[in-house]
Amino acid sequence: MNKDQPTFPLRFYPAILVIFSSLWLSACDNKPPLQSISMGAPQSTQASLIWLTDDLGFFEEQGIQLDLHAHPSGKRALAAMLRGEVKLAVTAETPFVIASFKRDDLRLYASMGQSDNELRILARRDHGINQPADLRGKTIATQQGSxxxxxxxxxxxxxxxxxxxTSTRFMKAEDLPAALTKGDIDAFSMREPYLSQAKKLIGIDKLxxxxxxxxxxxxxxxxGTADFDNNHPGVIRKILFALNKGANYADKNPDKALQIISRKLQLPQVTVASLLSDMRLxxxxxxxxxITLQEEAQWAVTTGLIKPDKQSDTQIPDFLTRINSTPLEEAIPYAVGLIGIKPR
Amino acid sequence: MMIRSKLKLLTAGAVFVVVLTAIVTWLEHLTIQKQNHREDAVEQLQTEAVNLNIITIDLLHDAQIRIQSKQWLIIYNNLGKKITDSPLHEQTTYPILKKQHQKIGQRFNTYIQAHENCQQKKVTKKSAVYTTNSCHELQRRLGNQIRLAQQDLLVEIHKIHQRLGAQSRRQDFIGGMLLLALPLLMLIFIAVLVLPVTRSLNTGLTRLLKASERFSRGDFGYRLDVDGHDEMAILATTYNTMAQRREEAEKLLRKTEKNLSHSQKMDAIGQLTGGIAHDFNNLLCIIQGNLELLERQTAGDDKAHKRIENIQNSTQRAADLTSQLLGFSRRQAEHVTVTNINQIIQEMENLISRSVTPQVEVQLHFAENLWLTAIDTGDFQDTLINLVLNARDAMSGRGQLTLETQNCYLDAAYCSLNPGANPGEYVQLAVSDNGEGMSGERQNRIFEPFFTTKAQGKGTGLGLAMVFGFIKRCKGHIKVYSEPNIGTTFRIYLPKAEAENLPDKQTKIQTGKLPRGIETLLAVDDEADLLELAKESLQEQGYRVITATNGNQALEKLTEEPSIKLLFSDIVMPGGINGYELAEQATRQYPELKVLLTSGYTEKSVAHNGQARFNANLLSKPYSQAELIQQVRALLDEPV
Structure with missing residues (x-):
């Protein structure tokens, strides 16, 4: 290099570095703080997508600091929400249907998983039950309203x-394995992990x-609730967007997703894999x-699950008004397949 | 494609048909069997259960058919979302779709099983509590399960479509970015690399463009600066070479045009003067002939003789002038002899010395072994005298006159620069003076007849014109070098004589007493007076002369008078038969007939094949009666 050629003084480089670093840091500082949202979810494969998405940090990417509360079941998680302990809940549709008779401000935003082969009837073989028809006259327990x-x-x-x-008894989910073990009941309708607990307690040969x-x-x-929608605009959309990203991740990386879910749920990968095989995230x-919501509502009324305090309590809710499809339409338009929902 | 061959769509119901038709139209993989009536569709389902592929649940319910085929697809008809753009054809490549299909099939069969159970229960009535309502409730629940599975399938299809779309968009984005980046890269490339080169190239191109524009305007003298060895330098060099060649070609062209123009001009003047001289020659012949007759008739009358002699002198001068004009116009018949011009010049040395003043020093330089040349010696002498006199006048009576001869060869290069010259060996005579010289404009006109810079009465303006005519006539070349106040050199180039060109015979005009004869002659000329003069002259010498004024008449006379021994005919005659043709026909008919032709010029009458032989006996106009008589006698005395 020609020595006569003017060169940029080296002493300026640190200063420039400092300036750019400051600008970068200030840009980072300008990022809006994470919005903390509490959510109750069953610590089971039912809520696999929530746990997976949270672990992957996709909620934070959307500016959401999700405060996840684990519950034994979705029904319990919903109950926690109804008590105001959490803002949102992950639950099966049945608890939502039951609760909707009492609360017209409940809102359902989206399904995040479906399973058509998760639930089982586990019966005591030593009670003479070898086929479904043998359940006649037997006592079958389950969790009411779920x-x-x-x-x-x-x-x-x-x-x-x-x-x-048949004779139907209702008890808490976590009490069913013990009841079956004791012989208080001949069978129960339940899911994992309670099925495995009962098998472990009783022995698979007797079941x-x-x-x-x-x-x-x-x-x-x-x-969630209508209040939450009003007070937290855009949050559901961000959560659904993150969940969809998690679902896509599971599709593309099933093994990695399985590892994460197993770790979060503290279940063996084999068990989780078996459960997820019938699940669709x-x-x-x-x-x-x-239609299912309406069907279950009708069923709830028919079976007397709904005990009206007044005449209007037994009326089937209009679930079209209880479903808020707007966040999902905004986040994942093609995922909305409801008829009668106002078009975007 | 596999799907297309296996799937068949059975439809019933307008709305469903519209939806599915749209799907199928897009997919182009399915075939539709449309049944407008539900009953017809059910009947077809029952008879073609295996072919069932796409069907509504309600239709299946009505048909009460289990799904047998593993390759099927169910699309629910009350879906509100647009599904026509779903990539259904991709289903086999996506496990999730296959899984959903299986679920749907599973649930449908469950539904059919429940339906069959209910039907059986109704028939057997084993359980009173299992009511029809229970069956309906179960079927409703199971139907909804199927619908759930169907819609899940559609969502998966949408997701796949979305993924494909995202990929497509990503590809589009990448493609777009590439498309965007490419021009940017090009711009950067242009800015960094091409622009400086382009600027340099541009400058060069601009210069080249300007040069080309000047070139197109005819400015061939402009040259580009050649700097370096790059492409532009090569272009500039090429342009310069092209321009230089074009400039040289242009100069040559202009010079050729100038020479051609001059040549055409001289030719036109030659034709004009030649035509005038020819007619004038005929008049002079008549005058001279009559003067000769009158001179004989007035023998002894000295006073009359004196007047006749004055008239004859004037007539001779007039004949000399016409001879010069004809010499310029190249229409005068030639008397070519092969000669050494050194000898002629030496013979003329005294004449040359007397032609110039004593103050003019004459130097003669003769080349040894000078080639011979075939020329008309008289014309050459006239040419030499004319050049000497021209030099004398240019030197104003004082100076140095140099005559120099040498052998030389004019090459093609010289000839290309001097139009009119032909490559070959020449005998050169250079006549130089150190006189006043000439300007370029004057040089261009000095060979024009009647062009002269001399004082009135001192020059006719025919001297150099006659020189020019002589040179052209003998297929030579003349070149003038002149500088004002320095001097002038005329170089004449006379072609070296070839052996075959040497004349076989030279006519020698005898002087003294005119020969006589008694033979019958046929004289032919369209000029009646000239014809009559020739007749009288020949008759005076004892000949019997028959005349004719044109060729046809001459042929008739030849037929009428077989005794005719000689045909004396003008070459140029009206009536369709010229002298050559007449001579040819006459000699063909009368081989012993002698022929003497006469003409003021020969160009107009082209001697065709075989006719040129008659040029051996040619009497040029104006001829003297003595020449005529001597020529006639000589021919008649020749053996046949």
Whole structure:
């Protein structure tokens, strides 16, 4: 290099570095703070997508600091929301249907997973139960007002066993394995991990497991309230967007997704893999869900789950007004397949 | 494509048809069997259950058919979303779709099983509690399960479509970015690399463009500066070479045009003067002939003889002038002899010395072994005298006159620069003076007849014109070098004589007593007076002369008078038969007939093949009666 050629003084480089670093840091500082949102979710495969998405940090990417609260079931998570402990909840549609009779401000935003072969009827073989027809006259327990309750109803219908030919008892989910072990009940309608707990307690040889794939599709839904919608505009959309990103990640990276879900749920990968094989992690809003909500509402009334305090309490809610499809339409337009929902 | 061959669509119901038709139209993979009536569709389903592929649940329910085929697809008809752009054809490549299809099939069969159970229950009535309502409720629930699966399938299809779309958009984006980046890269490339080169190239091109414009305007003298060895330098060099060649070609062209123009001009003047001289020659012949007759008739009358002699002198001068004019116009018949001009010049040395003043020093330089040349010696002498006199006048009576001869060869290069010259060997005579010289304009006109810079009465303006005519006539070349106040050199180039060109015979005009004869002659000329003069002259010498004024008449006379021994005919005659043709026909008919032709010039009458032989006996006009008589006698005395 020609020495006579003017060169940029080296001493200026640190100064420039400092200036650019400051600008970069100030740009970072300008990033809006994460919006903290509390959510209750069952610590089970039902809410796999939530746990996976949270672990991947996709919520934070959307500016959401999700405060996840683990619950034994979706019904409990919804109950927590109804008590105001969390802002949002992940639950099956059945608890939402039941709760909708009492609360017209509940909102369902989207399903984040479906499973049509998750629920089982686990019966004591040593109680003379070898096939579904043998359940006649037996005591079958389940969690009242939940998906397993509705599954039991459909199962009995399918095998021409109406509620009068069996005895139904209701108890908490976590109490079912012990009840079956003790012999207080002959069978129960439930899901994992309680099925495994019972098998472990009783022994698989003494048990028989019934399933009817496709008989009932259980959905896991993100629910909230109208107040939340009003007070947190855009949050649901961001959450759904993040969830969809998580679902796409699971599609493309099933092994990695399995590892994450197993770690989050503290379940063996084999178990999770088995459960996920019948699950579909996808953020949707389908017409079938709307019909299911109506069906279950009708079922809830028919079976007396809904005990009206006044005449209007038994009226089937208009679930079109309880479903807020706008956030999903904004986040994932093609995922909305509802008829009667106002077009965007 | 596999799907297309296996899937068949059975439809019933207008709305469904519209939706599915749109799908199928887009997919182009399915075939539609449309049944407008539900009953017809059900009947077809029952008879073609295996072919069932796409069907509504309600239709299946009505048909009460289990799904047998594994390759099927169910699309629910009350879907509100647009699905026509779903990539259904991709279903086999996506496990999730296959899984959903299986779920749908599974649930549908469950539905059919429940339906069959209900039907059986109704028939057997085993359970009173299992009511029809229970069946309906179960079927409703199961139907909804199918719908859920169907819609999940559609969502998956949409997701795949979305993914494909995203990929497409990503590809489009990448493509777009590339498209965007490419011009940017090009711009950068242009800015960094091309622009400086272009600027340099541009400058060069601009210069080249300007040069080309000047070139197109005819300015061939402009040259580009050649700097370096790059393409522009090569272009500039090429342009310069082209321009230089074009400039040289242009100069040559202009010079050629100038020479051609001059040549044409001289030719036109030659034709004009030649025509005038020819007619004038005929008049002079008549005058001279009659003067000769009158001179004989007035023998002894000295006074009359004196007047006749004055008239004859004037007539001779007039004949000399016409001879010079004809010499310039190249229409005068030639008397070519092969000669050495050194000898002629030496013979003329005294004449040359007397032609110039004593103050003019005459130097003669003769080349040894000078080639011979075939020329008309008389014309050459006239030419030499004319050049000497021209030099004398240019030197104003004082100076140095140099005559120099040498052998030389004019090459093609010289000839290309001097139009009219032909390459070959020449005998050169250079006549130089150190007189006043001439300007270029004057040089261009000095060979024009009647062009003269001399005082009135001192020059006719025919001297150099006659020189020019002589040179052209003998197929030579003349070149003038002149500088004002320095002097002038005329170089005349006379072609070296070839052996075959040497004349076989030279006519020698005898002087003294005119020969006589008694033979019958046929004289032919369209000029009646000239014809009559020739007749009288020949008759005076004892000949019997028959005359004719044109060729046809002459042929008739030849037929009428077989005794005719000689045909004396003008060459140029009206009536369709010229002298050559007449001579040819006459000699063909009368081989022993002798022929003597006469003409003021020969160009107009082209001697065709075989006719040129008659040029051996040619009497040029104006001829003297003595020449005529001597020529006639000589021919008659020749053996046949």
């Amino acid at each position: 998906a397993v309750h509705f599954f039991l109803s459909s199962f009995l219908l399918y095998y021409q066993l109406d509620s009068t030919s 028989v497991e019934f399933s009817v794939p496709g008989l009932y599709t259980k959905s896991y839904n993100l629910v 996808s953020v949707t809003l389908n017409q079938g869900l709307l």
